[in-house]
Amino acid sequence: xxxLHEGHLxxxxxxxxxxxxxxxxxxVNPTQFGPREDFTKYPRPIETDLALCESxxxxxxxxxxxxxxxxxxxxxxxxLAPLIIDxxxxxxxxxxxxxxxxxxxxxxxxxxxxxxLTPEVAVFGQKDYQQLRIITSMVEQLNWPIQIVPCPxxxxxxxxxxxxxxxxxxxxERQRALAISxxxxxxxxxxxxxxxxxxxLVETVEEILLExxxxxxxxxxxxxxxxxxxxxxxxxxxGPAVIAVAARVGQTRLIDNVILQP
Amino acid sequence: xxxLHEGHLxxxxxxxxxxxxxxxxxxVNPTQFGPREDFTKYPRPIETDLALCESxxxxxxxxxxxxxxxxxxxxxxxxLAPLIIDxxxxxxxxxxxxxxxxxxxxxxxxxxxxxxLTPEVAVFGQKDYQQLRIITSMVEQLNWPIQIVPCPxxxxxxxxxxxxxxxxxxxxERQRALAISxxxxxxxxxxxxxxxxxxxLVETVEEILLExxxxxxxxxxxxxxxxxxxxxxxxxxxGPAVIAVAARVGQTRLIDNVILQP
Numbered sequence: 001x002x003x004l005h006e007g008h009l010x011x012x013x014x015x016x017x018x019x020x021x022x023x024x025x026x027x028v029n030p031t032q033f034g035p036r037e038d039f040t041k042y043p044r045p046i047e048t049d050l051a052l053c054e055s056x057x058x059x060x061x062x063x064x065x066x067x068x069x070x071x072x073x074x075x076x077x078x079x080l081a082p083l084i085i086d087x088x089x090x091x092x093x094x095x096x097x098x099x100x101x102x103x104x105x106x107x108x109x110x111x112x113x114x115x116x117l118t119p120e121v122a123v124f125g126q127k128d129y130q131q132l133r134i135i136t137s138m139v140e141q142l143n144w145p146i147q148i149v150p151c152p153x154x155x156x157x158x159x160x161x162x163x164x165x166x167x168x169x170x171x172x173e174r175q176r177a178l179a180i181s182x183x184x185x186x187x188x189x190x191x192x193x194x195x196x197x198x199x200x201l202v203e204t205v206e207e208i209l210l211e212x213x214x215x216x217x218x219x220x221x222x223x224x225x226x227x228x229x230x231x232x233x234x235x236x237x238x239g240p241a242v243i244a245v246a247a248r249v250g251q252t253r254l255i256d257n258v259i260l261q262p
Numbered sequence: 263x264x265x266l267h268e269g270h271l272x273x274x275x276x277x278x279x280x281x282x283x284x285x286x287x288x289x290v291n292p293t294q295f296g297p298r299e300d301f302t303k304y305p306r307p308i309e310t311d312l313a314l315c316e317s318x319x320x321x322x323x324x325x326x327x328x329x330x331x332x333x334x335x336x337x338x339x340x341x342l343a344p345l346i347i348d349x350x351x352x353x354x355x356x357x358x359x360x361x362x363x364x365x366x367x368x369x370x371x372x373x374x375x376x377x378x379l380t381p382e383v384a385v386f387g388q389k390d391y392q393q394l395r396i397i398t399s400m401v402e403q404l405n406w407p408i409q410i411v412p413c414p415x416x417x418x419x420x421x422x423x424x425x426x427x428x429x430x431x432x433x434x435e436r437q438r439a440l441a442i443s444x445x446x447x448x449x450x451x452x453x454x455x456x457x458x459x460x461x462x463l464v465e466t467v468e469e470i471l472l473e474x475x476x477x478x479x480x481x482x483x484x485x486x487x488x489x490x491x492x493x494x495x496x497x498x499x500x501g502p503a504v505i506a507v508a509a510r511v512g513q514t515r516l517i518d519n520v521i522l523q524p
Contacts, residue, residue: 083403086345086346137345141344145377
């Protein structure tokens with residue numbers, strides 16, 4: 001969706017390791033935003049983005065106008081669309097519960113981009129872990145001849161997961177937002193120390209997220225432990241798992257996660 | 263789905279007009295059958311099919327076992343599938359009302375076949391008119407780099423639209439089934455004579471379908487006039503339209519249609 005940061009540029013770097021030519025799509029996709037979400041105010045610094053792509057050795061930038069992607073118009077994420085791709089089991093949990101229709105919009109636009117750009121390899125960041133799982137499953141189930149390559153989340157030096165939405169944060173909010181990664185890292189340490197009860201790890205994250213007094217309100221959409229492949233909730237961690245967080249810091253909704261490998 | 267007849271071989275012929283190499287998929291797709299439909303008894307004369315393909319100059323036949331297409335197993339058409347492609351507006355009418363989940367199964371398998379075979383051109387018969395419209399719209403909406411070529415319905419000399427399911431008919435049932443095409447042709451003639459009220463044309467078909475006494479029971483699922491592109495019901499025919507029929511003759515469900523061009 002553009003507003004490129006170092007996390008995106010790492011995706012480009014990884015893509016270069018897998019392919020001779022690298023294309024970047026920059027498209028703020030209307031069908032994955034809910035009616036009360038930030039579609040209009042989402043940052044679109046296209047000139048900066050193009051310069052970053054150029055200096056990163058990107059061979060092609062695909063930056064279509066919305067009417068080229070949706071010539072018949074488009075319904076928003078939560079409305080009835082003329083074509084729906086849904087993976088109800090993977091999309092009905094975590095972020096899907098809080099953003100109705102979001103992943104349908106994601107699947108729709110990614111399917112379109114796959115058919116337009118016909119990549120052999122596509123790189124997706126693990127910060128959007130549920131999106132990565134849904135796209136991987138879509139590609140497998142529909143036999144798209146595309147290898148999906150996951151790329152670990154990049155973080156600023158203070159721990160905050162890189163996101164185009166970090167631009168919305170005031171300095172005080174950003175300070176407060178650090179509790180998200182701090183909580184996840186604490187759960188990770190606890191897990192490394194032998195804790196296998198998912199509930200305990202989730203509690204750790206929640207406590208850190210809500211601790212301390214601050215002028216900045218934080219509201220948690222969810223803190224959840226899930227099977228890393230199926231995204232089903234888990235009680236005891238016996239295989240690869242993800243601890244995922246979505247929280248609002250002030251007006252800004254942030255997500256983050258860590259992967260746990262027993 | 264195999265059980266090839268001359269209608270299928272015409273698809274091959276048309277494909278040869280568009281492409282240097284022609285592939286045929288032969289796969290009785292479980293996900294497009296309802297629980298009470300004829301999945302198990304659907305004919306699978308693979309040796310005859312292969313011989314017909316060979317003598318028609320087919321370059322490749324793709325005839326996968328079901329577990330290769332659905333390694334994780336599959337839910338039937340009407341059950342919750344791990345991945346759903348739906349075009350609610352096009353699939354919620356006509357046959358879609360009588361075969362819940364059918365077109366989801368069709369979209370799923372066709373999407374898979376497109377990604378496996380990566381054709382530049384794909385030929386579909388107009389006998390399955392709603393399927394043709396749904397696939398055309400899916401390809402357009404998802405930007406598949408594939409040209410969909412429609413192929414007019416082939417009929418036996420008595421008028422019956424060719425279908426693999428015609429094999430189910432006893433001689434008496436086949437005789438009775440001719441009322442379907444007879445009704446559609448009568449509507450076509452009436453239309454050519456100037457009739458533009460869809461209800462009148464539908465009545466003509468229904469009357470012919472139900473007329474005469476016979477030992478063979480006929481039950482109509484629907485006779486409908488629809489916009490040829492959107493499949494929405496129409497009252498007055500002012501643009502391309504389709505009159506579509508689904509009826510059970512004995513135990514066998516048959517479909518047929520005619521296209522009307524004002």
